[in-house]
Amino acid sequence: MEEMNKTFIFGHKNPDTDSICSSVVMANLRAKLGENVEAVRLGELNKETQFAFKHFNIEPPRLIDKVQPGSDVIMVDHNEFSQSAEGIENANIKMLVDHHRISDFKTKEPVFCFAEPVGSTGTILYKLYNMNNVDIDKKTASLMLSSIASDTLLFKSPTCTEEDKRIAKKLEEIAGVDINEYGLEMLKAGTDLSDVEEEDLINLDAKEFNVDGIKFVIAQINTVSIDDVLKRQEKIENAMSNKIKEDKLDLFLFTITDILNGDSEFIALGDRTDLVDKSYKLEDNRAFAKGVVSRKKQILPMVTKNID
Amino acid sequence: MEEMNKTFIFGHKNPDTDSICSSVVMANLRAKLGENVEAVRLGELNKETQFAFKHFNIEPPRLIDKVQPGSDVIMVDHNEFSQSAEGIENANIKMLVDHHRISDFKTKEPVFCFAEPVGSTGTILYKLYNMNNVDIDKKTASLMLSSIASDTLLFKSPTCTEEDKRIAKKLEEIAGVDINEYGLEMLKAGTDLSDVEEEDLINLDAKEFNVDGIKFVIAQINTVSIDDVLKRQEKIENAMSNKIKEDKLDLFLFTITDILNGDSEFIALGDRTDLVDKSYKLEDNRAFAKGVVSRKKQILPMVTKNID
Numbered sequence: 015m016e017e018m019n020k021t022f023i024f025g026h027k028n029p030d031t032d033s034i035c036s037s038v039v040m041a042n043l044r045a046k047l048g049e050n051v052e053a054v055r056l057g058e059l060n061k062e063t064q065f066a067f068k069h070f071n072i073e074p075p076r077l078i079d080k081v082q083p084g085s086d087v088i089m090v091d092h093n094e095f096s097q098s099a100e101g102i103e104n105a106n107i108k109m110l111v112d113h114h115r116i117s118d119f120k121t122k123e124p125v126f127c128f129a130e131p132v133g134s135t136g137t138i139l140y141k142l143y144n145m146n147n148v149d150i151d152k153k154t155a156s157l158m159l160s161s162i163a164s165d166t167l168l169f170k171s172p173t174c175t176e177e178d179k180r181i182a183k184k185l186e187e188i189a190g191v192d193i194n195e196y197g198l199e200m201l202k203a204g205t206d207l208s209d210v211e212e213e214d215l216i217n218l219d220a221k222e223f224n225v226d227g228i229k230f231v232i233a234q235i236n237t238v239s240i241d242d243v244l245k246r247q248e249k250i251e252n253a254m255s256n257k258i259k260e261d262k263l264d265l266f267l268f269t270i271t272d273i274l275n276g277d278s279e280f281i282a283l284g285d286r287t288d289l290v291d292k293s294y295k296l297e298d299n300r301a302f303a304k305g306v307v308s309r310k311k312q313i314l315p316m317v318t319k320n321i322d
Numbered sequence: 323m324e325e326m327n328k329t330f331i332f333g334h335k336n337p338d339t340d341s342i343c344s345s346v347v348m349a350n351l352r353a354k355l356g357e358n359v360e361a362v363r364l365g366e367l368n369k370e371t372q373f374a375f376k377h378f379n380i381e382p383p384r385l386i387d388k389v390q391p392g393s394d395v396i397m398v399d400h401n402e403f404s405q406s407a408e409g410i411e412n413a414n415i416k417m418l419v420d421h422h423r424i425s426d427f428k429t430k431e432p433v434f435c436f437a438e439p440v441g442s443t444g445t446i447l448y449k450l451y452n453m454n455n456v457d458i459d460k461k462t463a464s465l466m467l468s469s470i471a472s473d474t475l476l477f478k479s480p481t482c483t484e485e486d487k488r489i490a491k492k493l494e495e496i497a498g499v500d501i502n503e504y505g506l507e508m509l510k511a512g513t514d515l516s517d518v519e520e521e522d523l524i525n526l527d528a529k530e531f532n533v534d535g536i537k538f539v540i541a542q543i544n545t546v547s548i549d550d551v552l553k554r555q556e557k558i559e560n561a562m563s564n565k566i567k568e569d570k571l572d573l574f575l576f577t578i579t580d581i582l583n584g585d586s587e588f589i590a591l592g593d594r595t596d597l598v599d600k601s602y603k604l605e606d607n608r609a610f611a612k613g614v615v616s617r618k619k620q621i622l623p624m625v626t627k628n629i630d
Contacts, residue, residue, distance in 0.1 A: 110424075116435060117428040124423050124439040124618070131432040145453075310432070 020050050021108060022081060024099060025135075026092035027056045028219055031063045031164035031200075035157040036090040036135040037075055040111060043139070044088070046148050051088070054078045056099055060218060062204025062236075066160040069200070072153055081105045091135040093119040097221065111138055113165075113173075114310065133171060133178035136161025140181045155188035163197030164204075167236075170276040172311045201273050205237045212246060212253040216268055221309070222261075225318050228286060230265035231257070232309050232317070240279045243270045244300075247281065251299065254283045265289055267317065271307050278306045278313075289320040329359045329416060330389060332407060333443075334400035336527055337363050339371045339472035339508075343465040344398040344443040345383055348419060351447070352396070354456050359396070362386045364407055368526060370512025370544075374468040377508070380461055389413045399443040401427040405529065419446055421473075421481075422618065441479060441486035444469025448489045463496035471505030472512075475544075478584040480619045509581050513545045520554060520561040524576055529617070530569075533626050536594060538573035539565070540617050540625070548587045551578045552608075555589065559607065562591045573597055575625070579615050586614045586621075597628040 023041050025033020034055055041053035053075040059067070067074045080100035081087055087102070088109040095102050095118050110119070110127040113135050121127075130138050136158040143150050150158070162182045166174035169182075182193050207215060220233035237243050243250075254266045265284040272278065280301045282290040287299070293316050294301035306312045331349050333341020342363055349361035361383040367375070375382045388408035389395055395410070396417040403410050403426050418427070418435040421443050429435075438446050444466040451458050458466070470490045474482035477490075494501050515523060528541035545551050551558075562574045573592040580586065588609045590598040595607070601624050602609035614620045 113432055115429045115432050116418075116424070120425040120427075121423045124421055124437065126439065127424060127435055127437040129432065129435040131434065141453075145449075 019086075020052055021086040021088055022078070023051055023053045023088040023090060024056055024075075024078070025090050026097040027099075028217070028221070029055050029057050029063070030060065030219060031066055031204075032134045032136060032161040033091040034059065034063050034074060035066065035161040035164075036111070036139055038072070039136065039139045039154055039157050039161070040088060040090050040142075041075075042151075042154050043143055043146065043148055047146060052076070060204060061206055062164060062200055063160075065200050065203035066157070066164075069196070070153055070156045070160075072157065090139075093117070093129070095119060111135060111142065113138060130177075131173075131175070133169075133174040134161040134165035136165070137175075137178045137181050140185065150185075150188055152189055155185045156191060159185045159189055159191055159193050159196070160200060163193055163200060167271075167273050167276065167307055168194065168197045168201065170273070171308045173308050201236060202238060205235075205273065207235060207237070207243070212249040213256075215246075216250060216253045216257060216266070223314065223317075225321055228264045228289075228321055229262065230267065230284070230286065230289070230317065231261075231263055232267045232269065232313055234269040234271060234278075234309055234313075236271050236273045238272070238274050240270050240272050240277075244279065247300070250281060251283060254281070258284050265317070267313070269306075269309070269313060273307075276305060276307050278303045289317045292320045327358055327394075329357060329394040329396055330386065331359055331361045331396040331398060332364055332383075332386070333398050334405040335364045335407075336525070336529070337365050337371070338368065338527060339374055339512075340442045340444060340469040341399040342367065342371045342382060343374065343469040343472075344419070344447055346380070347444065347447045347462055347465050347469070348396060348398050348450075349383075350459075350462050351451055351454065351456055355454060360384070368512060369514055370472060370508055371468075373508050373511035374465070374472075377504070378461055378464045378468075380465065398447075401425070401437070403427060419443060419450065421446060438485075439483070441477075441482040442469040442473035444473075445483075445486050445489050448493065458493075458496055460497055463493045464499060467493045467497055467499055467501050467504070468508060471501055471508060475579075475581050475584065475615055476502065476505045476509065478581070479616045481616050509544060510546060513543075513581065515543060515545070515551070520557040521564075523554075524558060524561045524565060524574070531622065531625075533629055536572045536597075536629055537570065538575065538592070538594065538597070538625065539569075539571055540575045540577065540621055542577040542579060542586075542617055542621075544579050544581045546580070546582050548578050548580050548585075552587065555608070558589060559591060562589070566592050573625070575621070577614075577617070577621060581615075584613060584615050586611045597625050600628045 023037045025037050037053040041051045044051040055075045083104040087105045090111045093112050107121050112129045220231050222231050265286040268281040270279045331345045345361040349359050352359040363383045391412040395413045398419050401420050415429050420437045530539050572594040576589040578587045
């Protein structure tokens with residue numbers, strides 16, 4: 015019975031650090047406002063996120079696989095139902111806090127929605143604490159910093175705004191953490207993919223899209239050495255080919271992002287590799303994309319532009 | 323060329339006082355932040371809104387009939403594309419500020435969206451001024467007060483929250499206006515419908531919905547005497563019957579709201595009057611609904627509940 019009155023707070027499937035941290039940060043806020051809430055997650059913690067929670071000695075959220083009809087939920091760091099929990103269509107969405115475009119989202123009643131085009135959901139949650147006059151404690155500040163460091167790739171991503179930088183400075187003081195030092199450690203922890211099988215590697219941070227009937231996946235991994243990852247190109251391509259067949263994809267675009275230099279290497283397979291090739295000439299199924307790090311701001315717009 | 327760089331700000335079609343006032347209030351804010359904007363409207367001003375703008379000697383926004391592809395727009399007091407400007411699908415939506423449920427809305431890029439379940443969009447705009455540290459001048463405060471008085475029916479509507487009341491108090495001080503006195507004058511001005519033909523009366527504030535394939539309209543007018551309006555019942559029913567035939571409606575629900583007492587009288591026609599009759603027994607196509615004033619919170623939920 016208690017579970018029925020509890021509001022579940024979660025980010026997107028294939029959760030990244032911003033999704034996990036933001037669900038905990040939002041849960042801390044709602045709890046301080048006297049609400050019965052629990053942060054949960056819709057998938058496994060990646061190594062970067064594991065590092066962050068271990069570093070600050072914070073318990074990560076519990077895994078759930080779906081939401082029950084009529085249960086109360088708060089969505090953070092995503093709004094598209096296709097990226098959300100199974101059963102989201104029949105849940106009672108009470109709030110949304112996000113920094114993505116709005117699409118494939120609706121509510122039955124008027125609810126609180128706050129979205130801004132900033133680098134991380136953590137940045138918006140900082141403002142929400144202020145709006146509610148709730149103090150940000152040290153652990154909460156550490157999680158917000160982790161959100162910002164992760165989603166902006168330490169301020170290198172084109173999605174990063176002056177707001178993210180300004181708020182990160184304030185959070186550094188509260189948390190007593192140097193974001194450049196801690197953030198680099200965290201990002202590097204996320205790049206240790208040596209023990210991840212290629213089948214899992216291509217799904218670690220994969221998002222599926224459907225534009226004008228063209229079904230494609232853009233996956234992204236972070237590294238400190240593109241060359242190291244490219245040693246596994248053959249096995250990665252095999253895994254991609256299997257995925258394309260299984261899911262009837264028109265394109266699988268695997269992106270290897272060099273977080274130290276802020277560049278990416280693409281590996282593209284499928285019938286519609288022309289959607290990449292028009293912008294970046296593919297050779298041996300690969301292309302180097304200088305200055306490209308953001309799926310949302312750079313890679314997805316490139317593919318959709320080439321569809322038009 | 324100048325027009326191309328200008329951002330148009332508008333509320334919903336069949337604009338009410340909150341939609342018109344909020345577009346001007348938002349335009350004042352963006353202009354103070356240095357942006358090139360213009361408040362516009364998607365339909366005729368009703369008498370209530372005319373009264374408000376005349377009372378405060380403010381120029382109402384210009385009428386437009388559609389938006390050009392790629393033009394920059396800010397949506398206030400609505401988000402559903404079906405209630406917005408012709409061409410909204412191909413416009414560049416830069417911001418949304420609203421107090422309705424989110425549905426049939428999407429953006430191409432991440433943008434600023436701020437929605438809250440409060441009584442009027444004016445209430446949310448007050449907060450937005452504060453968030454941007456922009457002072458609210460006397461005329462802007464007068465328009466915000468008009469929004470709140472209109473949409474909450476002077477705090478009588480169930481959509482009214484403590485926030486609306488608290489902010490109205492602050493606005494009364496800035497504007498130097500007694501909301502109860504001014505608001506009643508304004509609401510009464512909106513109820514003088516003696517010179518409006520029945521064909522127009524039923525469309526003055528009509529919203530169309532489509533739920534589970536059932537197409538229906540809920541129209542609403544405000545009055546200080548339900549009996550006065552009922553003297554025109556026969557002609558109103560003729561106009562409703564014509565509209566049902568023309569638009570192939572399953573139900574036309576005409577709502578006459580007594581703003582002094584906070585009650586309504588329904589007139590219902592069409593094949594699916596059972597959707598009203600299940601909750602309020604119809605006699606001579608009419609029913610009295612004690613305490614019912616809100617389309618959003620009471621009337622629409624009643625109809626959709628009876629569909630299920």
